[in-house]
Amino acid sequence: MTETANVLCLRWLGIDTGREAVIYMRPDCPVCRSEGFGVHARVRVRAGDRSIIATVNIIRSDALGEHEAGLSETAAQMLNAQEGTSLTVHHAPALESLSAVRTKIYGHRLRENSLHDIVRDIASGLYSDVHLSAFVAACAGTNLDRDEMVFLTRAMIDAGDRLDWGRTPIVDKHCVGGLPGNRTTPIIVAIVAAAGLIMPKTSSRAITSPAGTADTMETIAPVALSPDAIRRIVEKEGGCIVWGGAIRLSPADDILIRVERALDLDSEGQLIASVLSKKAAAGSTHVVLDLPTGATAKIRSPEAAKTLSDHLIAVAGSVGLTVRAVVTDGSQPVGRGIGPALEARDVLAVLRGEAGAPIDLGKRAASLAGELLELAGAVATGEGLNTALAILSDGRAWRKFEAICEAQGGMRTPPIAGHRYDIKALRPGRVEYIDNRLLARTAKLAGAPFAPAAGIEFHAPLDTLVDRGDPLFTIHAETPGELAYAREFLEAHPNIVKVGGA
């Protein structure tokens, strides 16, 4: 078996399969014939000094010549391959770490080296969607114990790059478990950077929510920046609000998050490893964690918040982080917008101190910024909140935010959706109950976060008195199809916002 027998020439097909790497081959090409590859085979594809594992799809048409192969767009990017590049194709090596995944599925504990091997293979792109999903399911819920959480967190840090800022403290914050509209991060960065702390904030895109901080911030300024650019911005302004995925911080996390999103799955251990690995890899030393708690929030009870908080503090300690967990009200959305651009508008209103800016969002952000100022020793205990409020109200935070956006590539205006629909109160009364989960799901059906202008504009916080016909919330969509899809869902779920007798 000579090496040349395994070489095919890349033909551009323009097929985008998402993140999964696919190679398209003819069944009668020399490689399929000599290696016995069929559909779904996992193969190693080399181009120059790069190599990936891809899944075989078979093409029975003359879209490919006998000595040609196609690659999905992701696969071609990973290999840096263009039309005409020579591809060498072999059987993929056996995936030994899968036996540890099976061990976990069978209910046994995973050792540190097993989790290390699994996470390394995931970060290297060796796992197919079927493999990833099985691992995610095996570790979901409360299936990981404290030691496994520590092992997973360490493995995820080790599988990527780690930033070193050459000084301390480096502060950060994270909202665990999401609450629609709770977009405090850009405001907090602006406040604490204005106070002189260093806060190089890397955020993720949405996992199961209608918007992640990166999605929201991207409607205001560029967020997909290189490590060098991020360092320059932080050196200059003391803070940034960028997408973490462009720098290889805990890259396994991004891969796992895609599968968690497809399953809409909660996973205590993976949540903890995801949050803390990103923070540790980003070089943070002091971190405040926001834990919104409420009946329809991700964290449903004070007891659940306590358990999660205990795990977070313990695991953080084992990877060298000082954290403070703050339990906040999770009974209703924060601010008015739910969805990238709609949340961005709230953030801008608070920072600019506009009349009619959502007061609840500004208060939460100042409170968390205050905790961070205290945790990092920038102010004395008890003085955090007032310091933060002062920086927000006197315009220092807004000026810092403008400077950060400028440094990230320039501020822009969040888009407005072309298709809207008001959901109105069917009777007069008092807003008694809001289902955050169904509200978030409606925003997603309307297109968020992929359609940045899509989502929900929320008009009726708890205890609001409404008349019959008053709008409770407005659906925003970029296409008529998505607007219809969200409305269809609401017809099946009429009580997302419940109005009781006045």
Add this chain to the structure above:
Amino acid sequence: MTETANVLCLRWLGIDTGREAVIYMRPDCPVCRSEGFGVHARVRVRAGDRSIIATVNIIRSDALGEHEAGLSETAAQMLNAQEGTSLTVHHAPALESLSAVRTKIYGHRLRENSLHDIVRDIASGLYSDVHLSAFVAACAGTNLDRDEMVFLTRAMIDAGDRLDWGRTPIVDKHCVGGLPGNRTTPIIVAIVAAAGLIMPKTSSRAITSPAGTADTMETIAPVALSPDAIRRIVEKEGGCIVWGGAIRLSPADDILIRVERALDLDSEGQLIASVLSKKAAAGSTHVVLDLPTGATAKIRSPEAAKTLSDHLIAVAGSVGLTVRAVVTDGSQPVGRGIGPALEARDVLAVLRGEAGAPIDLGKRAASLAGELLELAGAVATGEGLNTALAILSDGRAWRKFEAICEAQGGMRTPPIAGHRYDIKALRPGRVEYIDNRLLARTAKLAGAPFAPAAGIEFHAPLDTLVDRGDPLFTIHAETPGELAYAREFLEAHPNIVKVGGA
């Protein structure tokens, strides 16, 4: 939103993605623009009165016109769509049964209606690979209790067709957990049908093994037959040996099996539901189950065999089946061949009574056939084995087998592989230990079951005395690449057959 806005014209692309249904669309086609579909969206595709759920892949090339879409081969077959067929594309309905999958992942028990909904949605093709894998992982190992096994079995029966033979007993057998080369089924069918019992045997293809009975039998006669053809054959000959996938018996099982194979996962509950749902749907009343038990067999200990046997008998009773579980020796391969054609050659040698036919295979088949004759009341207790042996040795079984093959479409000769390699003893001594799992894995790396002639020819049962240089087993492959791949694996695992001091 008018219906016509969602119509695209099918263009044939010839892309085979395996079982997963994929629709290829241009990002600028009217459907993607109006509905906001992106890569990985799950959509409902209608063609005439048929409808499927497919995953969106995006094509950025002129392989498609602006009003055209492509379908993977499987998707086109499911829709019975040809080039030019009009496809209507909408958002897929929300998959409500996924919340029950999450419930199971979080460690809770599933109720009967939850499992019913999940299995119905799986059989309807609504689950993506990521969803299937999560469900399989959640139910793997010993994660299903007795009630859940019963619910899953019933749900799998209900999700497909059910045959009714209008008489009783209808007999069947199944080998649970596989042992390389243990291909007794064709021999047992020939014996019991020759004895006058009705045995309409539907078999699966390999799950994680180098050959399933359907794979093996297909090298001797056609096995992919229509329900009508199967009925005619059974009416005429009293038995058949066909592939069960062509008739819709427990169709969810075939979908789950593909994912289990990709994960190489053992699952007690799914194994039980798989076996019993197929038997019940096939209209069987009396079933003998072969449970090979040994250190490197799927069932590793007599205790594990007892647990499994108890579950099987209890669940069988709840779906109206009478079963007998027979624990057999699982310490080494049965017969000489491992792989479709190689096992077929063993079967033919035993049925023909050839000198040098593998005695162990003939004995096992006669013993299980004897149990079946007794269980169905065809002979008195204690007379089964001798009756079976007589039918095998006097040629009645061979004549019945020939007649069945003729009725299935004509007997053919199993192929012989073009590439072989002997693994030889490195020292003289006695064969002390055989690793069935690694032997099976080698056969699979050599190409089995997809390459029918590929596999292992085994020469050295336990306690055989060998000289240095004697062949222990021979790898058979259809391509040089697969032969090299299997040899590479053996270099890393030299002690699959262990020879001890003489």
